[in-house]
Amino acid sequence: MIGFALKTLRHRKGAFAGAFVALLCAAALVSACLMLLETGLRGSVAPERYAGAPAIVAADQFVRESVDKGDGKTKTKAKPLTERAWLPGSVVAALKGTPSVSKVITEVTFPFGEYTGHGWESAALTPFTIAEGREPREAGEIVVDARAGLAVGARLRGHQVVGVTAQALPSQDTVFFSTAEARRLAGRPGQVSAAGVFPGLAEAPEGAVLYTGDERGRLEFLDAEQARVKLISMGGALAGTSLLVAILVVVGTFALSIQQRQREIALLRAVAATPRQVRALVGGEALLVGVAAGVLGSAAGLGLGLWLHSTFVALGATPANLRLVVSPFPAFVALPATVGAAWVAARVSARRLARIRPVEALGEAALDRGRLPWPRLAAGLAAAAGGAVLTLVLSGLSTEAAATPVTMLTALVWTISLALLGPLVARAVVRALPLRGTGVSGYLAARSLRAAPKGLAAVLSPLTLMVAMTCTILFAQTTAGHAAQEQADAGSLAGHVLPGAAASASAVARVPGVEAVTPVLRTSVRVGLTKYAAQAVAYDPRTIDLGVVSGSMKGFGAGSVALSRTAADGLGLAVGGQVRLTLGDGTPATLGVAAVYTRGLGFGDLTLPYELVAGHVDDPAGTLLVSAPTLTGDALAAAVPGSVVLDRAQAAEVSAANPQVTFVALGLIIAFTAIAVVNTLAMATSGRSKELAVLRLAGTTPRQILRMLRLETLCAVLTAAVAGTAISWVTLSAFGAGMTGSATPYVPPVAYALVLAASAALALAATALPARLALRTRPADAVSTA
Template sequence: MELMISFALSTLRHRKAGFAGAFVALLCAAALVTACGLLLETGLRGGAAPERYAGAPVIVAGDQFVRRTVRDDDGEVKTKAKALSERRWIPASVAAELARTPGVERVVPEVTFPVGAALGHGWESAALTPFTLASGRAPKADDEVVVDARYEGRALTVGSRRYRVVGVTAQALPSQDTVFFSTREARRLAGRPGQVSAIGVFPAVDVAVKGAVAYTGDERGTVEFLGAEQARVMLISLGGALGGTSLLVAILVVVGTFALSVQQRQRELALLRAVAATPRQIRKLLGGEALLISLAAGVPGSLAGILLGFWLRSRFVALGAMPDNLGLVVSPFPVVAALLATVAAAWAAARVTARRTARIRPVEALGEAAMERPKLPWGRLLAGVLALAGGVVLTIVLSNLNTEAASSPVTMLTALVWTIAVALLGPALARLVMALPVRAPGAGGYLAAANLRANTARMAAVITPLSLMVAMTCTILFVQTTMGQAAADQAATGIRADHVLGPGAPAAVRTVPGVRATTDVLRTSVRIDLERYAAQAVTPEGLDQTMDLGVRAGSLQGFGERSVAVSSTAAERLGVTVGSALTLTLGDGTPASLRVAAVYARGLAFGDLTLHHALVAGHVDDPRGTLLVAGGDRAALERAAGGAPVEYPAEITMSNAAVNYVAMGLIVAFCAIAVVNTLAMSTAGRARELTLLRLVGTTRRQVLRMLRVETATAVLVAVALGTGVSLVTLSAFSRGMTGSALPSVPPLTYLVVVAVAAALALAATALPARLVLRRRPDGAIGARE
């Protein structure tokens, strides 16, 4: 073994260029897997540091989870929990109960509510940070406020009421602007009589109150930043799905890279067999090379993955998908896991690609190296057929999935399995293509056609990363456009209102001359059996003049606080019809028992459920919603509203589109690197062939034309295959999510994808070819391959 490792090290030293491609592929794979592991670990173990509650050792607040006790198949009782989307408030009387607890010296109740882009509180809760006054005094009257150090101005307007700034704090929180009101005014503006959002307890003592939870340490940040828990769930889901997809893509790319490397070394390996090297020794040699390359690439790649993880976190923070104070958890586990995965993938790839070369008999070795095998090995053919069958099964499954959580990972997996089938059956597909009677004119075209027919395995190795890049890019991009277009179409058809006003529209707009009807709309989410459903709450008066949900069954006439309308997709999932009872949990954990009044079609634009505004308004953190207005003059509405009407924010089911673009874009970038890597390796490995062509009289221009024709052919085949894979996947996805098998594919975007793939392929071929052709033909023929 030591001898073969030494031999492998020697071959690496003398064939640096040949192994550079494998090194790059493994380095990128290690970085990608490490970054995904960091996201996953942050979701599992991360915590948000408190800001507003940093000065209170204990925060008592509502349980921010909805829980359900279930019994599994083994009879074991378990409790499952899911995060609430809104803040659960607790009775104000809990403060008095806490004050009587032994060891408690002081309790500070807190209310939190939106004030424009800031958060409002009562001045009594300033000690929770703590906030101190830099100038002025505390608010005493109901029309007085204290603002934080970032605020500029002497007055503040909330709705139609104007407040005087009587004090400025010495502090300002990093991620939130703060406004303090008098205690009585804060309780009025919060709109939750007899309730508080949290209670600070001093000093740090153990407290227990029925119906509330005590939070300490970073748990205080979780209750302060409700988005932190949702971000952790997102990171777990995204990190797991992205990590799994990345690993599969990495294995596919690394196997292709090693296959090309071994193919280029057929003569060398055949010569070793001819001089009595055993199959076991050949396998050890290639395994040793893979081990050395993977370690050399995996260590810096894993460390680079840490930097990539920090970059991903910064993008997610910028997109608002996670709070800034949810720090990235960095530990050795993702780094070690990525390194082990990289080594295992490289070793397995090398052993798989070496099986045929190692098994041939010594007397056949040189002949096998000179001629391409006319048929696929039975093992590869069987694996390709199984991959095709897997692609068909996943496509059928995907066409029946109608939720984002279920369809997103299956969509990527479906595209990947189809691409694996293409990779396994690549040589057969290449031979099929080259059997077509098509040939480019001129000597370069003739040589290209001859080369492609004689070496379909090399063409297949080039097609695989190209088709993977096109398939993954189109799938990632057009999943979002398909959902976005479907939601936009439903919103355009379903909104009958002439004007749409943003949050906080004053009551004066309802009395503008010509206004026939107005509808208040709130967006929230609810839980049914722990599953999350997007919901809207509306005022039913005049709803038929402002909104058309596309009711298929039932009616919205007489729609009351105990009524619910359900989208057809949600009704199918829940198994309910008109008249069915439906029990759900509102965003803040409040249970509600309702009756299904109608089933409607336009769930992508208007949410899975439609509830009565009065039922929901008191159970959301921000009761300001959108106002739909039928009739009225635009200019008059602008004057009454103090601002211009805004576009209706149709809720799209794929709500994390930007996050998905950033995350999955890394896989696309990896595929692009694999394309450049493979083509550069393929061209550089043909130095002897290109030099020989120059020696027999072929001009430099003809050689370059030959390579361009070969690359163009590979691009056309790869684009056709990648497009076919993505269309099959997208059609299944669209069928399940929108009911239509026709995905939305913007032609210009698709042409850009194709143009980028072609440009990368041509550049990756032309640059190494020009370097090879710079050598003198008579001096380069004896150079190493």
């Protein structure tokens, strides 16, 4: 049958072109997502600043927890810290006393504007050498790298340049201070960022971790380690979602292809072809198309993966020095997944037609009665039940990491249910829409839709999928963002905000007209292994209102913590309880719960004392919230030289989360569904060339036929818009109920209108082009060819 299938493909290239395009796009999308996943799992970063040291000893940059596996054994799980963990001086002393160690070079690292500051003691770790001038010796003196473009005698952020190095690092701008000044600016007395060990070390002393080879790069670039974790979760979720979408699209495409070949298959049955032979023929065709599309799609996935990686780097989500891993693994997974999806889709689509008797097969081909087989009806109802269960589960998820993949899956399962029950929906739509009163074209459109509801159902599935997925992806972001902004606006009482303040809170508080100043640091903490967004504040009710519903912020200070209601419910804590947590740099703390508040999306799930966190973040230059009703922003800026003063609206715009990375990643799925819409509609229209020719022979003009097709397409678009909107609304309501406490999603009207307009324009274009090509052929030739 493979040889017969090859001949069939050769003579029916157009019939299989749609399936080929769908499979190629599916393979490319899955392959690209798997490249991101593999980069997260196996990606490495070459060391730069530590390149000259054979071994680096530093603190453990992970929080670890032993988990009981239930069989008497335990497993240790680890999650990366969000701030740099520092090494105690006692470990450095132990290293210096190790017999095999000849030299220990310590370093401190801290932000200095857009530069990274270090003590000159650590220059040998790269190594850096002086090309011009001399090394720094006292406070106020700095050495800049060769890329800074500064000469000896220049000034940088109030410091005098006394030297320029001969080297520069590829991905970081470096400034050196004297050793004593660097340690003072780092603000970590008795601690160092890391220690280089010469000529090497067999194992690290207790309380430290040994880094060699590319592991030195993972220590040097902690953001790369965090990006790896994000790529693992994003790549896995995207690959799974892409595969599910691909299966749905491919099944629909093959179903339409088999539907257009019903008469051909019926004739094969009439000339004694057995059901097994028919299934083997269709399966062989699917294997041939799947292999060809899978190979090309996997190759295209390489380019798509490279583009995704470069885009994430440009958006700042992935460090440029986290190299993309390119291996055969994504292709080895994407190819069999694509071929398997094609084979299963084709066999399932041809199963019913291959099993019926030849005479009945010819009858089925001649007239579409729109009956729904009971297995398909049962599967559709089961999918609807699954969608309902997932909706309930989603309404109880209150963290973005847990809710995002379930949100996509919920919309997909509801769409699968609609695809399975599509003929029933199509029949109901045809009866409801008033097409008869729109002239000859309306009459023809109504008769065509009523005679072949499966045709409408076939184009309805990808259209609904596109509307549902696009609305879900876009408006999940707007729903969460709008709720967070509302909470931040309601709780922000300060009239002025000083981001990255150059002045201290006490200096601003001395400005005449200033009533209250609240310093704020943004960080994250872990309770167990679960990460929570947190803020550290010197709480003042004149600048912040967290929406406290239990307990009180009076007396909030050392030893206290306030929890959002979401965090309190998730941790099972109430006022008076205690929470054991790990600060961003790995420092453990046990704090008493002083209050529970409602505005967690706007201010973070945990609010900590400023004094507790200030010494445990990489960048201590946080934000100052200033209440000064009688001062304008310009007046406050003049009183605090060197500081940027924003009003509340400007600060909200700056601090708003950037969803571009999510849109880029999930936008690929939207693009795939858009391609599926064009593909399906083009196939459906091209497959009706004989029908259009018969209509022309009966006296119908080309203009009337084009108008008839437009009406049919608009009918499908309208139905898909209603169904897709309903699916996304149910999904987003559950998402909002869990994440924001409100079951009303935030849908910007302009964005929603653009989604519907784009869907309609795409569908009409995909219908008009093949229709015009079909109408160029003379009716008699089209009938004889068909």
